[in-house]
Amino acid sequence: MARSAISSIRSYYPNLSKLHQKIADFVFAQPQMVSELTINQLADKVGVSTASISRFAKAVGYNNFREFSMDLANVTTDINRDTMFKKIHPDDTPNEMAEKTFQAMIDALISTQSLLHNDRLEQIVDQILKCRQLAFFGLGGSSVAALDGYHKFLRTSINSEYYPDFDVQLMQAAKMTEKDCAIMISHSGENQQALTVLKQLQNNHVPVIAITSYGRSSLAQRADYVLLSLADQVNKTSDGMYTLIAQLALIDSLFTIVAVKLANKTEAVMDRVREAIDRTRT
Template identity: 35%
Template sequence: MVNPIDDASAIGPRLRDMVSVLTPLEAKLVNAVLSSGFDEHVALKDIAGLCEMSEAMVVKTAKKLGFAGFRELRSKAAEYNRLPITEMHQELSPTDTAREIVTKVFRTSAQALEETLAILDMDAFVRAADLLAKAQQRDFYGFGGSAQIARDAVHKFLRIGVRATVYDDPHMMLMSASLLGEKDVVLAISHSGQTQNLIEAVKAAQANDVPVIAITNYSESPLAGLADTVLCSTARGSPLTGENAAARVAQLNILDALFVVVAQRDYALAELQLSRTMMAVAHKRK
């Protein structure tokens, strides 16, 4: 459950994070209070009518979201909506010019980065870095766009001599999981956290006492519920790009930060390995 929080920039991400476990009407309320036109002057009856809910249901949903009632939800949401960072996100339109599209896409990604930083669990981040640094074998699981994020991370880690392997096939994931042990680690990436084949592979790894790090957009997702360590991204979507376009940028940055922290654990060795791997491919450049 979402608790009232001091950092206003985390209010929107926390509410959006809960959408995956809300009913369609409850999700409609969250979207309504996070819209640009919502402020502390919106009446309970008006928001209830807009969301096709009874006033009592609005109050009940506000409490489900972790607030004392609608007034506190309205106050916190209005505070979030006044932040400069929220103005970065603008809906894409089929009639936008190329310049407008570039501006909107860049600003949406910038907002995703700022808000992901605001909600990032630093204790979980440090645990994830420890697991990656100490593991004998590091297997990264992901499908589609998530697999590309994993490949980017594996490339960076290889540059400093930290070997990892990407699996994006369900059979290969299960084979990988069957061979791992408690001294290894699985890093599973899924925007929704609901990909069944990924969840099956994670369960197979945990059956062998393998610690699992999850990177996802939803802390209440099935994947997050299974993982030992969860790192959440957040992003606002649009009809044209969806949520995961901006979320990918945030997830790449989470992994970049993990890479740097792991490298710092033995900075001298990381520098040496980086020099060796750079020299190995230097002759491929003109």
């Protein structure tokens, strides 16, 4: 959990007020120092009230400032604003660009993993295990992760569905019931077509598992379960690309847990799938 405090702040940052973003920027710059301050000391240094600090801690997912401060104390000393928002420059060598790209992907995985909690994973997996049908929803760049999830879960005994077209996704959502389960993937959590599908799912009382990058997005606020996929920004346009790596890792994690719990059934399904594919290669 060494990076959860920083990761949590970043997931909420775009939707924070200007005042709370000011506090967040101060934390980003000196996380270790901030973790050692009392709420009064931090308020004095930032130039805000203690009530603002308290509201900030709650706005980024904590019950109170003490809980936030304790989590922030676990942040390693080499995590600072420069490394989190490292830029790729035109005068970088190809090897330097590749190194920064790899590092951004590694950071995305570490940040995402730091926000996983065992209890929440158990709840999500239980929901998947008991569903009649598991449907994946994702549009645009998120369709890649949705297709990957569908492809993975085809190897289990759970009935899975995914359609890339928005209209078909909407029809798919209209047919689902409370006995089913939906995994909805959206980097921003604000895609209007995705939210239209979400509304239909909720009208049918379908449990929704959201995978998104922003904890205060419309999707995250309205879903039954949320998994945050985070990425250290290289620049604004590439942020979604690095988040995709985290999305895929979350889906792989869910698949692995489900497959292990359904070991006997999964092995039987995978044997039949392999046999079917092998017949096409002879």
